[in-house]
Amino acid sequence: MKDNIISRTVVRKMIQSVIKDPDKNIPKMLSMLEAADRKHVNQVVYDNLRKGFEDPNNNWNILVHNLIKNVDPEVLESMTMSLGFHSAMASMNERMENVRKYHCNIPWAVLMDPTAACNLRCTGCWAAEYGKNTFLSYETLDRIINEGTALGTYTYIFSGGEPTMRKKDLIKLAESHPDCAFLAFTNGTLVDEEFADELKRVGNFALAFSIEGSEADTDFRRGEGTYQAVIRAMDILKKKGIIFGFSACYTSKNLGTIGSDEFIDLMIDKGALFGWYFTYIPVGRDAVPELMATAEQRAEMYHTIRRWRETKPCFLLDFWNDGEYVNGCIAGGRHYLHINANGDVEPCAFIHYSNVNINECSFLEALQSPLFMEYHKNQPFNENYLRPCPMLDNPEKLRMMVKKSGAHSTDLLAPESAEELTAKTDPVAEKWAVKAEELWNDPNEVRHIGKQKLYTQGQ
Numbered sequence: 001m002k003d004n005i006i007s008r009t010v011v012r013k014m015i016q017s018v019i020k021d022p023d024k025n026i027p028k029m030l031s032m033l034e035a036a037d038r039k040h041v042n043q044v045v046y047d048n049l050r051k052g053f054e055d056p057n058n059n060w061n062i063l064v065h066n067l068i069k070n071v072d073p074e075v076l077e078s079m080t081m082s083l084g085f086h087s088a089m090a091s092m093n094e095r096m097e098n099v100r101k102y103h104c105n106i107p108w109a110v111l112m113d114p115t116a117a118c119n120l121r122c123t124g125c126w127a128a129e130y131g132k133n134t135f136l137s138y139e140t141l142d143r144i145i146n147e148g149t150a151l152g153t154y155t156y157i158f159s160g161g162e163p164t165m166r167k168k169d170l171i172k173l174a175e176s177h178p179d180c181a182f183l184a185f186t187n188g189t190l191v192d193e194e195f196a197d198e199l200k201r202v203g204n205f206a207l208a209f210s211i212e213g214s215e216a217d218t219d220f221r222r223g224e225g226t227y228q229a230v231i232r233a234m235d236i237l238k239k240k241g242i243i244f245g246f247s248a249c250y251t252s253k254n255l256g257t258i259g260s261d262e263f264i265d266l267m268i269d270k271g272a273l274f275g276w277y278f279t280y281i282p283v284g285r286d287a288v289p290e291l292m293a294t295a296e297q298r299a300e301m302y303h304t305i306r307r308w309r310e311t312k313p314c315f316l317l318d319f320w321n322d323g324e325y326v327n328g329c330i331a332g333g334r335h336y337l338h339i340n341a342n343g344d345v346e347p348c349a350f351i352h353y354s355n356v357n358i359n360e361c362s363f364l365e366a367l368q369s370p371l372f373m374e375y376h377k378n379q380p381f382n383e384n385y386l387r388p389c390p391m392l393d394n395p396e397k398l399r400m401m402v403k404k405s406g407a408h409s410t411d412l413l414a415p416e417s418a419e420e421l422t423a424k425t426d427p428v429a430e431k432w433a434v435k436a437e438e439l440w441n442d443p444n445e446v447r448h449i450g451k452q453k454l455y456t457q458g459q
């Protein structure tokens with residue numbers, strides 16, 4: 001057992017004491033976590049939480065109390081151990097050591113597609129392009145996790161396709177790797193009482209429900225009845241005390257609903273403890289560039305989510321607008337990567353180019369492949385961290401890296417070159433560059449650079 005990991009017995013006692021008297025024992029638990037983090041990797045987090053716990057009306061204080069109040073104690077224990085200690089504490093030090101050892105990026109999380117099959121066909125969904133008969137075997141998924149944990153990667157996320165079409169295999173993986181934290185992005189239509197009971201039993205597996213805002217918006221993109229299926233699934237998990245959140249893709253058409261206080265309040269009321277915001281990306285032959293958010297709309301979400309973080313008890317992430325918190329792009333294995341259902345190892349879920357297939361190489365060999373090494377050498381792609389992405393914000397960088405690495409398109413049905421893809425993002429990137437510079441240099445904006453101990457290029 002690593003020297004910065006607290007035993008499960010200690011965690012169990014700690015959780016029990018917090019549930020019994022949160023106000024008294026949360027500060028004690030925080031002090032114990034801080035003492036266990038001997039290299040002070042998360043010191044800023046501890047300092048901010050301590051300030052928050054001193055104010056009963058602080059938004060983060062309310063969120064933590066909701067977590068303790070509404071999550072099943074055994075689930076809370078499992079997630080505290082897997083996500084808290086291993087993913088948050090042990091992972092950083094182990095990965096930094098291996099970055100220096102192997103001279104490549106080592107990710108915090110791996111996004112994998114267990115299957116390309118899906119019971120829905122959502123408008124603009126890149127996953128649907130892969131075909132219905134493509135999947136990663138259980139043995140391959142298990143090997144990836146074993147090789148990943150050996151390098152310090154303890155977080156594994158499933159997408160697809162619809163990953164819950166492989167329910168039994170995913171539960172088996174979570175059960176076989178109790179030190180890892182698992183999450184699945186799901187349309188929610190296959191979540192039932194039986195699956196919820198299995199999630200509760202393993203404890204280290206959470207769901208993020210894909211939802212487009214209102215019932216009309218969700219059903220328009222995902223099919224009639226999908227919204228109500230998601231709401232039913234949320235109700236099941238909330239009743240059983242299982243951690244879950246939501247995943248939302250904002251477009252030029254649904255921003256008014258998905259970015260409204262009414263929507264986020266509903267998600268919190270249904271029991272969502274976290275939310276993950278993405279913006280529409282025109283990947284694939286059926287892409288609709290008109291659905292891409294304008295520069296003004298992206299800036300609106302930038303301001304909205306930052307306001308919500310101060311007022312709404314829900315942990316929110318903005319995949320593109322949060323670059324300043326993580327020093328730019330997180331893809332290419334710097335903090336995460338994507339493995340599609342065919343086994344192609346891609347730098348990002350939205351950038352479908354690769355040099356290697358996981359069925360033919362080790363996890364480490366994939367990280368040392370030409371395209372991933374281009375990411376390693378070139379990150380960050382812009383000194384303005386509000387322009388982190390090499391496709392959406394700096395398309396010339398993606399074209400350069402794909403060309404230099406000799407990577408090929410991994411789209412099985414309609415391969416598109418990096419030039420074809422970025423021709424759709426160039427106009428948006430030009431307009432966002434102007435708006436991003438305004439935001440970045442606005443003296444009224446509070447910047448977060450350097451407030452977390454993050455590694456980049458081996459540092």
